[in-house]
Amino acid sequence: MGIRVLGIAPYSGLRDLFYELAKEEDRFELDVEIADLGEAIDTIGQSKVLEYDVIVSRGGTATLLREYVEIPVIDVPVSGYDILRVLTLIKDSNSRVAVIGFPNICHGAATVSNLLNLKIPIYPIEHESEVRSTLVKAFNDGVQVILGDVVTVRTADEMGYHGVLITSGRESVQEAFAEVIRIYDIYKREQEKANFYEEILQRDHRGILVIDASNVLRFANSQASSYMNRDIREWHRKPLQTIFPEIGSKIQEMHIFKRTHWQGTITLSECLYDVEIDGIGQNQQWPYTIVYLDRSRVSQNSDQSYIYSPTRLSSFAQIIGSSPEILQVIEQAKQMAKTANAIWISGEPGTGKTILAQSIHNANESGQNFYKAACRSSDSKRLEEELFGSIHGGGFFQQIFHGTLYLEDIEYLPVHLQEKLLIQLRNGVGLRVIVSSSIPWGQLLQRTEFNQELAYRLGEHYLYLPPLRERLEDLEEICRILIARHNSKFGKQMVGVRDDVIHLLKSHDWPGNIKELKNAFEDMLLLTNGHYVERKEAEIVWKRYKQMSGKPIREIDANKAALDMSGTLDEIETQVILHVLQQEGMNQSKAAARLGINRSTLWRKLKYSDAKAND
Ligand SMILES: Nc1ncnc2c1ncn2[C@@H]1O[C@H](COP(=O)(O)OP(=O)(O)OP(=O)(O)O)[C@@H](O)[C@H]1O
Numbered sequence: 001m002g003i004r005v006l007g008i009a010p011y012s013g014l015r016d017l018f019y020e021l022a023k024e025e026d027r028f029e030l031d032v033e034i035a036d037l038g039e040a041i042d043t044i045g046q047s048k049v050l051e052y053d054v055i056v057s058r059g060g061t062a063t064l065l066r067e068y069v070e071i072p073v074i075d076v077p078v079s080g081y082d083i084l085r086v087l088t089l090i091k092d093s094n095s096r097v098a099v100i101g102f103p104n105i106c107h108g109a110a111t112v113s114n115l116l117n118l119k120i121p122i123y124p125i126e127h128e129s130e131v132r133s134t135l136v137k138a139f140n141d142g143v144q145v146i147l148g149d150v151v152t153v154r155t156a157d158e159m160g161y162h163g164v165l166i167t168s169g170r171e172s173v174q175e176a177f178a179e180v181i182r183i184y185d186i187y188k189r190e191q192e193k194a195n196f197y198e199e200i201l202q203r204d205h206r207g208i209l210v211i212d213a214s215n216v217l218r219f220a221n222s223q224a225s226s227y228m229n230r231d232i233r234e235w236h237r238k239p240l241q242t243i244f245p246e247i248g249s250k251i252q253e254m255h256i257f258k259r260t261h262w263q264g265t266i267t268l269s270e271c272l273y274d275v276e277i278d279g280i281g282q283n284q285q286w287p288y289t290i291v292y293l294d295r296s297r298v299s300q301n302s303d304q305s306y307i308y309s310p311t312r313l314s315s316f317a318q319i320i321g322s323s324p325e326i327l328q329v330i331e332q333a334k335q336m337a338k339t340a341n342a343i344w345i346s347g348e349p350g351t352g353k354t355i356l357a358q359s360i361h362n363a364n365e366s367g368q369n370f371y372k373a374a375c376r377s378s379d380s381k382r383l384e385e386e387l388f389g390s391i392h393g394g395g396f397f398q399q400i401f402h403g404t405l406y407l408e409d410i411e412y413l414p415v416h417l418q419e420k421l422l423i424q425l426r427n428g429v430g431l432r433v434i435v436s437s438s439i440p441w442g443q444l445l446q447r448t449e450f451n452q453e454l455a456y457r458l459g460e461h462y463l464y465l466p467p468l469r470e471r472l473e474d475l476e477e478i479c480r481i482l483i484a485r486h487n488s489k490f491g492k493q494m495v496g497v498r499d500d501v502i503h504l505l506k507s508h509d510w511p512g513n514i515k516e517l518k519n520a521f522e523d524m525l526l527l528t529n530g531h532y533v534e535r536k537e538a539e540i541v542w543k544r545y546k547q548m549s550g551k552p553i554r555e556i557d558a559n560k561a562a563l564d565m566s567g568t569l570d571e572i573e574t575q576v577i578l579h580v581l582q583q584e585g586m587n588q589s590k591a592a593a594r595l596g597i598n599r600s601t602l603w604r605k606l607k608y609s610d611a612k613a614n615d
Helices: 012-022 038-049 059-068 080-090 103-115 128-140 150-158 170-203 222-228 245-256 295-301 324-337 353-365 380-388 415-427 441-446 452-459 472-490 499-506 513-527 535-549 569-583 588-595 599-613
Strands: 003-009 028-034 054-058 073-076 097-101 122-124 145-148 162-165 207-212 217-220 261-268 271-280 288-294 343-347 370-374 404-408 432-437 462-465
Touching: 003 012, 003 038, 003 059, 003 170, 012 028, 012 170, 028 038, 038 054, 038 059, 054 059, 054 170, 059 073, 073 170, 080 103, 080 145, 080 162, 080 170, 097 103, 097 128, 103 122, 122 128, 128 150, 145 150, 150 162, 170 599, 207 222, 222 288, 222 588, 222 599, 245 261, 245 271, 245 288, 271 295, 324 353, 324 462, 343 353, 353 370, 353 404, 353 432, 353 462, 370 380, 380 415, 415 452, 441 452, 472 499, 472 513, 499 513, 499 535, 513 535, 569 588, 569 599, 588 599
Parallel strands: 003 028, 003 054, 054 073, 097 122, 097 145, 145 162, 343 432, 343 462, 370 404, 404 432
Antiparallel strands: 207 217, 207 288, 261 271, 271 288
């Protein structure tokens, strides 16, 4: 396999030698840049590093690069031969000669000059900043010619003195190239091992977080990201307290009580999780903490994965908005809540169908349970068993006779289950049924495959939630409430949003509606440390959205089927994924379910398209 090598040569002769000797190494794909010390970092930049497997450089430049990049940096050594060559060159000179350099040069020079019985003064330096003062000292001591590294020689020249560069010879470069191959093979093997273990963590059905001793998040798998509806890259190396304060406090508590294990449930982003926290390492001084988050176990405890009862329910008072459109819906809903009729709520994703359903339930059946069933299931057999029972036992309708059943996304209910539901409704059910759909009821009726009788029976009492873009006057109010919540959660003192940010927010179509606004705006809040959300913070988030989708967010209008079919199949696929993701408020689980792929496939596709976008 080819090894992509980047040579950083501090002087042009070394570049030529690199190219010449690389011809003898058939595995090498070599590029060389000429740069020294600090300039080397400016020249390569992090994105360029990604194109290479190994860097080869020399002396102080190699040391600096090693701190800056994550790939191996191999040093071209200054060998005894190299020093011997320059010493031979100047040994008969009448000028007073001295060596100035980093320890690698000084040690070699001392040994070789001893062997040759040459009395050459040696001035060691530890840092680039010492070069000039050391030169002054040497010249004050009567030295006329300096032997040294690139910076030393360049500085001596600038100061009007002679400098002779200790160049690296063929054998030094050959030795470095042999080291490249050796290190690359080890590095690749280790990397494969690391990828293998990461893949295991990524494939785990649980969300996994790894936190270091300073409470900084070091790793999060895609399930954790999807649970939290956030992009993992945002979390990288951030203090846990700013991302998951609830888990952060639990870990602190464990430290105080010197416990290395904790298991229980925690509510994060309004969902209940089964959480296990393990301190790994020795005794109480564990260096890493692993957190496992599991939502499925919580619902499996009650043996219902598609039907569950949320722990906290919304009420009408929590539905924000004073636009005539939203006020009218709330008023209609309050009237409907007084009866026991079935209700159909339509609205684009993220318009608040769930909180409206909960509010209706809360207004009249608050003492009873609210059950939510996701009709958009990937396992219709299981959904069928949970709703209608099987030979192994009764389902929901056989067991629950009070409260509210909220059938979310009814348009996805398989046809045979629509029929079963209809029969159930004809026979009568004890509880209130509320259904929701992203497609307006009227449009669903036109779909021949949807059971018409069921649609009429459920849609008699119908509510339509308008999309956010049709009630933009509510946007500012929603942002205000989000700020208040954020202040109380993170102890910040924000008081508002600058007008130009509101203007920016209002310029977008928000296909994912309030859910999408919430995600984007909360990201802006995380970045805000002053009293107002400023344009600066808004633009950082905006840019990231842009990077994620490859085009500005406001250009994507999910309702206008704005797919550009001129690209490759991969590009069209990426557009479709991003479209659906945005409609789902960037929730990967929901987007994956809608696309009929599993979450890790979605994650992989996004990662792949992201990598290609960065090419
Ligand atoms: N009018 C509103 N006031 C306050 N918050 C709202 C409002 N509408 C929606 N939200 C918030 O937006 C998010 C999405 O709302 P909800 O889940 O009810 O939407 P939905 O239409 O059911 O979405 P989906 O169809 O994608 O599941 C929730 O966090 C909810 O609290």
